[in-house]
Amino acid sequence: MQPLPPGEPRQFGRYRLIASLGEGGMGRVLLGVSREGRLVAVKQVHPAFAHDPGFRSRFKREVETSRMVSGAYTAAVMDADPEAPLPWLASVFVAGPSLKEAVDAAGPLPLSAVHYLATGLASALAEIHRVGLIHRDLKPSNVLLATDGPRVIDFGIARAAEGDTDITHTGSIIGSPGFMSPEQANGLPLTPASDVFSFGALVTMAATGRAPFAGASTPQTLYNVVHSAPDLTTLHPDLRRLVEPCLAKDPKARPNTAQILDFLGSVQLTATPWPPAVYSMIERQQAEVRAALALPVPKQPRKRPKWLIPTAAAAMAVVLAAVTTTVILANRDADPVVAAAPSTSAPPPDPLSAAALRRVDPCKLLGPDSLPKSGKLLAAGDPDSQYDRCGYFFDRSAELSDRSLLSLELGVRMSGKKGQPTKVGALDAIQNQESDDCSLAVSNPATPDYGIEVSARRTAQTSCGIAKEAMDVVLKKLRDNPEPYPNVEKTLRQADLCAPELKKPLQDATAQTLRSEVQGLHECNWQGRTTYLLKTWHVKSLDNAETKIGNAYLSVRQEGDSCVVAWTFPQQELGWWDRLDVYGGTSTTPSGTKNCDSSRRVLEAVVNTVKPRG
Structure with a gap:
């Protein structure tokens, strides 16, 4: 996944483009976001x-048919524009490596994973053939391995690039030589049996790491496809009984997808059907997607529609009325992709202040090439669901383990820190080394009780050097005023839970005199x-007991004389939810029920004061 270069279009139809996913024989593939907040893969043809003109008509026809394909094992086509200067189509984005990438990185799949793969592929082909399509280019790079099964992509689209035969006027081949059928290699009319041949070749490659007709050159591979027997010597006997008839030279001798599914039978599904390396690749891609979504949106000139000009005063009155309306746990069904209105307050002058740090995404402070002395980094995300923490792995295939980890925390408590006093620039710091772990905590003058900590785990000889290099980069990036977290006004990240303006609403809600004590950047x-302990963070799933209120969810959990009330709503980061917890306890009243009532009133007071725009 690569960022889009300057000057590239950032919009196709309804989709905002945020990164490049790659390029193939038909064109480029780009990562986009719909107005509804759904990730899409946008293919722009060469x-x-x-x-x-013939291509455009075929493209339109094939796309219309492709949109009829549904099912669990395909990436559905959502939209297309055959009339655009460069025609494009958008399909559901699937996070996961291609089969080619997985086998290249981790070797052949185990037998159980191949069975899982084959069942999904056969099911996908059955759905594709149901609407009258032939895939024509089923190959390892057109099969994605997602957490919940394989996905077949680009079905039917290769047909748009063909004329009357499968060989273009330049002699190039539409398809992949090692996985096309003999009739396709010979430029003959195709039937669904052609896809079955490709299925057999693909399953063989997944199980052995090698295509069954691979040759030293493309002409040799095509000759093998048409004339030679497949190389199945290393294939498991059960798989050989499946694959051999699929690779018959005569299309009529091959089984159909229904017969293949009958042969495969039911799948004995486990919690992790793919090898561990595949899940690591999925997590890495999800982290890259989060990084792409976090990039600032380039400013685009906007033209005001003529019909808006005469009614500007009326429109402003509506906006002001909406802004001044008080909402208590209101319906927040705002489009998650549309950026929030810019904050009216200027950013704090001190880049190390608590207010500034709360707006920063710690996973964006270190990039892949930020530590040239230590190695290339991969952001591993936030394992603890805290806004101010991020973990990184060093991208070295031999060292991708917990022994090569770097973590960053922007709001670590300095009291009680043990270690050797030192300096990082002009800032006081504490360095602590235990075995192969080294932590470096810098006291933040703007928030003396809290600091910034980098922890490295590699070897006793290198971990402190890594921590020092990382801390220097982090402090420089913070002082350069990094871009705020995207749409930060629509999240709970920037909320100061000890803010003075919260005191009166909270005292009114509880009928108590309250004093605040800072517990961290996101706790009070x-x-x-x-x-009442207030805490903001983000989570990946909802509690079973949560009740939907508009676009948000409310849960109340009583624990003896204590009570936890939580408010959760969709976050701007894919796959996460923003959450505000109120822990009410240590009360002089004996009733936990009363604590739940007051905790809920505290929650409502915080929500109405903080007013996140999610």
Whole structure:
């Protein structure tokens, strides 16, 4: 996944483009986001095809048919524009490596994973053939391995690039030589049996790491496809009984997808059907997607529609009325992709202040090439669901383990830190080394009780050097005023839970005199007769007991004389939810029920004061 270069279009139809996913024989593939917040893979065809009127008509016809394909093992086509200067189509984005990438990185799949793969592929082909399509280019790079099964992509689209035969006027081949059928290699009319042949070749490659007709050159491979027997010597006997009839030279001798599924039978599904390396690749891609989504949106000139000009005053009145309306746990069904209105307050002048740090995404402070002395980094995300923490792995295939980890925390408590006093620039710091672990915590003058900590785990000889290099980069990036977290106003990240303006609403809600005590960048204790701990963070799933209120969810959990009330709503980061917890306890009243009532009133007071725009 690569960032889009300057000057590239950032919009196709309804889709905002955020990164490049790669390039193939038909064109480029780009990562986009729909207006509804759904990730899509946008395929933009090569200019050479766009100048062919015949291609446009075939492209339109094939896309219309492709949109009829549904099912669990395909990436559905969502939209297309055959009339655009460069025609494009958008399909559901699937996070996961291609089969080719997985086998190249981790070797052949184990037998159980091949059975899982084959069942999904056969099911996908059955659905594709049901609507009258033939895939024509089923190959390892057109099969993605997602957490919940394989996905077949680009079905039917290769047909748009063909004329009357499968060989173009330049002699190039539409298809992949090692996985096309003999009739396709010979330029003969195709039937669904052609895809079955490709299925057999693909399953063989997944199980052995090698295509069954691979030759030293493309002409040799094509000759093998048409004339030679497949190399199945290393294939498991059960798989050989499946694959051999699929690779018959005569299309009529091959089984159909229904017969293949009958042969495969039911799948004995486990929690992790793919090898561990595949899940690591999925997690890495998800981290790259989060990084791409976090990039600032380039400013685009916007034209005001003429019909808006005479009604500007009326529109402003509506906006002001909406802004001044008080909402208590209101319906927040706003489009998650549309950026929030810019904050009216200027960013704090001190880049190391708590207010500034709360707006920063710690996973963006270190990039892949930030530590040239230590090695290339991969952001591993936030394992603890805290806004101010991020973990990184060093991208060295022999060292991708917990022994090569770098973690960053922007709000670590400095009191009680043990280690050797030192300096990082002009800032006081504490360095602590235990075995192969080394941590470096810098005291932040803007928030003396809290600091910034980098922890490295490699070897006793190198871990402190890594921590020092990383800390220097982090502090420089913070002082350079990094871009805020995208749409930060629509999240809970920037909320100051000890803010003075919260005191009166909280005292009114609890009928108590309260005083605040900072617990961290995203935590605060409000103490009176009852203590209320406020905490903001993000989670990947909802509690079973949560009740939907508009676009948000509310849960209440009583634990003896204590009570936890939580408010959760969709976050701007894919796969995460923003969450505000109120822990009410240590009360002089004996009733936990009363604590739940007051905790809920505290929650409502915080929500209405903080007013996240999610």
